[in-house]
Amino acid sequence: MPSEIPRLVGDLVTQMTSGSAPAYRTAMKRLAQAARAGGPETLTATVEALAPLLPGLSGDFAMTAVLAGACVEWGASPMALAEVLPRRASEAMMFNGVVPELWDKAARGRPLPEPESASAEDLVRTLTGPRRWRRGVDRNTMTRIAKSWFDMEDWLKALITVMADADFRAVVPDDVKAELREHAAAVAHRSQRAAWAGALAAVLDEEPLVVVDPRTHQGYALTMSGVGDNGQLHILLADRLVGDPGHGMVAGDRPARSWVEAATSGNPRLSPDAPAIRRFRLFDGQGAYVGPEGVPADIAPLDGTRVLVLHPPNGDYALGVGRVFEHMTPTLRLDRILHPAETKRWLARVAPAVENDLMAD
Template identity: 50%
Template sequence: MSEGAFESVPGCVDELLVQMRARSEEGFRSALASLAAVAQAGGRASLTAAVEGLAPLLPTLHGSFAGAAVLAGACVEWGGSPVALAGVLPPRVAVALRMFAMVPSLWAQEVPDGFPPAPRVASTDELVRICTAAGARGGFDAAAMEAVALSWFDTEDWLKAAVTTLAHRDFRDAADPAELRELSEATEEVAELASVPAEFGLGGVARRARWVQQLAAVLDDEPLVVLDRDTGRGFALTMSGIGDNFQLHTLLADRLIGSRLRGLLPGERPASSWVAAATRGNPRTAADDPVFRRFRLFDGHGGYVAPEGVPADVRPFDGVRVLVLDPPGEPFGWTVGRVFEGLAPALRLERRLSREEAAAWLGRVAPPGGTA
């Protein structure tokens, strides 16, 4: 290949392919660095071209070659479009998570009462040998078990790419909702590894799996009916890109507390620093300026809506997600305004419900089922 080819994104992608086919990890790393430099130098168009060049490669990559997924995510973070990844990344990450979750049980079949070494120190050859031996007894071929073993080392790379891309609305819009649901389900077993002792080195992958679970469940253009039990008022809103219910609490207070002449709710508005942390500012408030909730939230079925959850946890009621506001009770505060700094939230007040509409909704919803 001519030297000039390395000055173009397609030339760099071709060289990456050559190095992967040769199974040269050193050559792969060099080609990946060249692609990153060329893509960044060319701005958004080159970054998007790099993403588009990498996307078709991702479904078949394993082990250290999954670094291509990290670069694809980085190109998105630097300004490239993530759309080309929407059809390939969610199912590939789900597969990685499913395989990763198999490794401890395969290891235990060969090493009773044992647990695989942390990915950062484990021997690739040893893990492949053990997974292949255990899998053979279950009728799995060696190639499939090698992919399972390599997932122990590459899953965190796949998760890094997923965290970056899922924060982008155009990626979520282009992704198949069924594949996002499958991805969310695939995270559960790996996310639960957060309870494994720290010496096993799984904290990073478990934490990122939980982030991917939350991001895959983000709602966009989702109608929301909010009812205030004390005043009898009701509101129709639309929410998008809200990462968790802590953030939702702050945005609800910002949108709904205000002038009674405008039909809004009485109460103390959230501090501007809280709203900034929940939207576009520093995602954390100062330790001496924690966010405090202005209400407790219940769904239309009477279930308590925990701040630690996500908006998708709010069960639809009569076909729409409904929140019923009760007084805040004991002070309850936090300092993380938003979990995902790159996720752009929106909570739009569409209209105030008429008194009759609000009364009809309040007449149907269940009373609160808890006092948290």
Template identity: 35%
Template structure:
């Protein structure tokens, strides 16, 4: 949860109206007072108030300057989504802000690197680093340098509101995720920010056909997956569909591990339920697909993601809780491939697979 709910009286609609009017009038002092009142009031508001306020708060984001408290306003909007506001209605302003700050953070990193020696590491994302020397190194006018530096320091603050909308709507993921994912992965690869959760959410596949070849039996299947946060969850659901469905031999996953992977209700806290691996997950070229990875890691071959299952090299087990509590995974067997189809798909794999 973005904020912890506070008890107390609230009139969130009035507070939001005051902020809207102050922003429209470009009254800095009034905006500051209204913003402070909002941040205090949203935490004690009712679910019904938050449901109405979320889209209004998200709509204010483009009017807030890039060097202002936009991430905090996005957090307030994301908190309202957590409390029932429509994620689709809130998504565009929030994710546009995420995208802008991802690109600005990458530009900051490029300018920082260009301005120093090869041994000079990128700075930590802490606003304490922002001084005249840093701005001079980044270059450009002071406003631009400040904007880039603030993006570098605050990009992780965008992660909670982004997750609030991404994890509650497949439509939001379909509309916006692919545009943000490359920049998110590039920035996360610089190893100065922890954006793993955002990257995983942006990479979630929805209504995705998957060709699965089970090498020990020489059989093939088409399975449609969606809402799966990582390959631990995928592994459990493949075992449930194929082993539990009687299509391949093995021990099916426990009913409780399947429930944890698929329950539409949000997960509440951690459990001690353990899932056990039934397969070795392989790419068509024979390289391993790690449980710690994502379904998005499965290569696309001739327009279909192609996964090979083999006997496990050793017994694996893991906690059965899903990566995203609000994402219920799905895996549906759409059809068993014919022998000819299966041979055709096997011809697209390496002998080592």
């Protein structure tokens, strides 16, 4: 580890222990400057030094997680955060979800402070007071619950950065991802970052996908990773499958290069005058409509495999964004065209499309 980093991290811990917010911010700035000036090795060393601190932090000091996430954006490996950051962010969302109910019981009609307000001390003092409604919750836990109202977004900023990395996602246990999705769903109505965190926790990697076209009786085996939503999947499927029917591909107009770039590595936002146009409608193997607004994890498996059934588009359905997560690299690999007998077996198993959904247009 670069010699300067332990000293600067030690100074940061000292300032956190002292409780001095200005001194903490100064120590953070010095550590950030040194880490960034040192390059990837120093950045990774900084993340490794900060990771053990995160589980015990809350309130203003949750900004330490934001610094760790910034180091990853600047070139550090995120792997040292895998055991601590997803769990701490999940806890912050879980705690945040119960704050309104607890405040209603404790505050006697006073309005709940806005998360961006300067009323953190009042909220903590109110929720940690000697009230019977606390029902045995210890003061330290109640303090963390109260501070989650103000610090959750800091944990989510860092989490969103690292969850865009495929290697990082691969080492986060499935039960932790499930908890992230559960707690994110509970607070997503008031936090866009929570909605993003839940979506990232649901991202599929190295996931088999079968696509069948009832019109031509063609089928395709693909593998997808890092696809953030079904709108992106629509664009990538069109890029992989639309081509010469004489070579077993799907007939139709190829997607514009700008659409594919927006869905992969270019600017994710498309011009309002030149949006991506959906090339087909998608239904899953059980007949349910697969809208562009959902995520691939919502595609219900059929006998253990996610199956998509291609249907012609009804009109021009425009997509203004190629991908939701700019720094997450997607892959959709066409592994092979299915043998006619395989396609026939899949087509015999899929349910008829249920086209009574008003959005299935």
